[in-house]
Amino acid sequence: MTALPRSAPVAVVGAGAMGAGIAQVAAQAGHPVTLFDAAPGAAGKAREGILANVARQVEKGRLPEGAREDVAARLEVAPALEALGGAALVVEAIVERLEVKRQLFAGLEEIVAPDAILASNTSSLSITAIAAGLKHPERVAGLHFFNPAPVMALVEVVAGLASDRRVLDTLSETAREWGKQPVLAKSTPGFIVNRVARPFYAEGLRLLEEGAADAATIDAVVREAGGFRMGPFELMDLIGHDVNFAVTRSVFEAYFHDPRYRPSLTQQELVAAGWYGRKSGRGFYDHAPGAVRPVPATLPAYPAPRAAAVEGDLGPAKPLVALMERAGIAVSRRAGAGVIRLDGASLALSDGRTATARAAGGELEDLVLFDLALDYGTASRIAVAAACQARPEALTQAAGLFQALGKAVSAVRDVPGLIVARTVAMLANEAGEAVLTGVATPADIDRAMTFGVNYPRGPLAWGQDVGPARILRILENLQATYGEDRYRPSALLRHRVAAGQSLHTGMEAEALSL
Template sequence: MSALGNNALVAVIGAGAMGAGIAQVAAQAGHPVKLYDNRPGAAAEAVAGIDRQLGRLVEKGKLQPAARESIRARLQPVEAIEALADARLVIEAIVENLEVKQGLFLQLEALCADNCILASNTSSLSITSLAAGLKRPQQVIGMHFFNPAPLMALVEIVSGLATDPALAVSLYETAKAWGKLPVHTRSTPGFIVNRVARPFYAESLRLLQEGAADCATLDALLREAGGFRMGAFELTDLIGHDVNYAVTCSVFNAFYGDFRFQPSLVQKELVDAGRLGRKSGQGFYCYGEGAESPQPTQLQSHESVDSCVIEGDLGIVQGLAERLRGAGIAVSERAGRGLIQVGDAVIALSDGRLASQRAREDGLRNLVLIDLALDYRTASRIAITWSADTTPVARDQAVALLQRAGLAVSAVADLPGLVVLRTVAMLANEAADAVLHGVGSAADIDLAMCAGVNYPRGPLAWAQQLGAGYTLRVLEHLERSYGESRYRPSLWLRRKNAQGATLDE
């Protein structure tokens, strides 16, 4: 089944920001579009807003004036739902309420032709439930755009239990024709993105609750070491804590209280206090007039170091060795366990154990653990922690070496997996479970997380770079440290490691 032709009428119900954005996407792709909202005048106002957006594109030279006129001519606001009777595809973007959406679909099924596709832009409701009770449930599908729809590339094509597979193929091809990056997924709680993304917020919230570091430091580490565009606290402030907390609760409840998705008491307290983030003027950060942005904490060392010894294969940390050489550090090599020796200090990448536990178990004195970085050659900040027996001199020698490499060094409490490593491991673990449960393919899940929420690398691709065995070991250490099912490694990840297979197979 191929993409819908440009002559196919697309109807969009709901003239809010999302509905208007979807209408703009369809019209820019060449379709005639009817936009309807049950609030009088709302559709016309939205079309005028779209025209202003197009005008700004013309001013910037990104759109020709004639193209703007053509797009505007294809957009028709309507004041009665009956005007949508001739639509080939209807996309609803109304209030996120199951009963309201079900009522709308019953009305549309009676109004539109038998071959009309009924699509929902829901981000969390079950497509199977939306289709229940309809005479033609095979015509119901999810088409989940991300906000703002004209700019965000990802579209999740969500199949319910009764959805015609050919319909999913057709809308997949249609989304591609619209210039989007579609992925197939099943109607399970959170689909791909809202499910797999939960650990990104959850791990930072937990680290804050456990006193690892302050918000500004944890956010800076995710940005400047992990390569994420925003840290979890600034991102939830932007999304709105009422929205983010509600999605977490929805996924948690939908999975019958699985503690992998447990909501945070820290975030609940913000919601209870009305501190919803940017829209209320305060969340984790303050946004009032004159409010100052807090700065991340940073260690300083006055030790002087000009040489270090690399013991064995550093694996993913090899980029740091290159960086040290480039900074004029004399680097010598010898056999060993993947460590860096500088002065009295021993530096190692975290493996998910507490620094003090690893020092004792592995017989390492003055152990300093460093966090994961997206690319050690270009990262601007790194997190460290150290064992209880590490001397201040040894710690400062490790800090001095990292500073010589041009890294800002932020200390975090001795907690398992530090910041970036545990976040990435948990994202990969949830992605692995999503593959195991048939929610999406490994490739589609990685694409969804990059295109939908701007992750610097797909979680499974990142785990592949770390190594399936290393990722699994980090998760096992987290699980042992906390004694919680929240950190249980996915069977899919265990199986891939046992098979010696790559995570994209």
């Protein structure tokens, strides 16, 4: 596999934010770049913006002296589409309308050399459909950058049905030479990131609708326990609800209304109101100047327990044992089903059932469930929910335990799966389904989610750490509780559990089928 040589001319069609960003990346990498936009003056304005951006990066010490002059020497504006004839690679970044893109590529095919590569930066349209009807559809592929292109590391290289493997390899190596992290995906709705990320938003929205907690509390738990940089509501406000809702609807419709991707009525209402988030000044949060940020619900301080009994294996929550001992709590150990016993409370990690349903058998009196954490040692917050049968002091004892370990405690409604456990299980399941259907390899899926949307761990690697059997159990319990196909476990997950095989590290040999 070889990348395009630095001397190979690159053309970008579309001088909006994405097109300008891609042009900047290619020019900084050393290619001569031509930028074209059908709107008069748009390409020239974009060139000025690119040079100003490069100059700012030089001032901040992020780029070397002379970088602006180097980019200026390589970057030119085309007066017409015909001026792109010498390009070895043309990247399209125009409006997300299939017919407009097809017309553009048909015109480009008549202009560029027979061996030139034609790439689309589409985030949602089928590469197969874009290339259909061309004389040489094999040279068309997706090259999906993330915004802002000069900053974001991920690039999805997307294969349509006719895409030549050599074209895909060249694009992957070229993106790598440009300092990016390329991943290879089959042309399916949402590719990797926009498909696998859907549960992150969907479960947050559903938890809010079910009254599990308010948006600020859910966001805080996802950040401070789950290790995500932003909670779902913060992130949707940043992206824009008009954009996020449109992507969800697009994926839902493209998958023939699969309930896994069903849009939220709550988000639909925000869009109808024009409450798009930061860009409109209001979304789930008030973004007006001087607006007071809501604080997450946090329990007051309670006494720490003197002793705790750990029964059986706590699974992913095993680090709590060392934390309790370090906090001066006397810990005894005995056989059991993974429960922490206090004088007046039984604590257990969520398994997808409600605390009330789990306590109904009578074996776990005064039950309080606690949520999954990315790292119990560093997590600064934990979510807990008490069973309806539990006495009030069970919750205060559970809070006192976690507070003694240095955690803020948010008591949430007794919902199935709590917050982080439910979200991680759904992300791992969606990633597994993408592997099963040949969208991408496990390694590329995890790389896409860490570099593309800054997840603290790839969903498959995270699911493996939690335990595939535990992930499966959470999903089965969610599906049993709700009676919805939305929570159906992937056949790949079932197979891996039955075979005792890994969700991630045991599957490197599985290649993308093109």
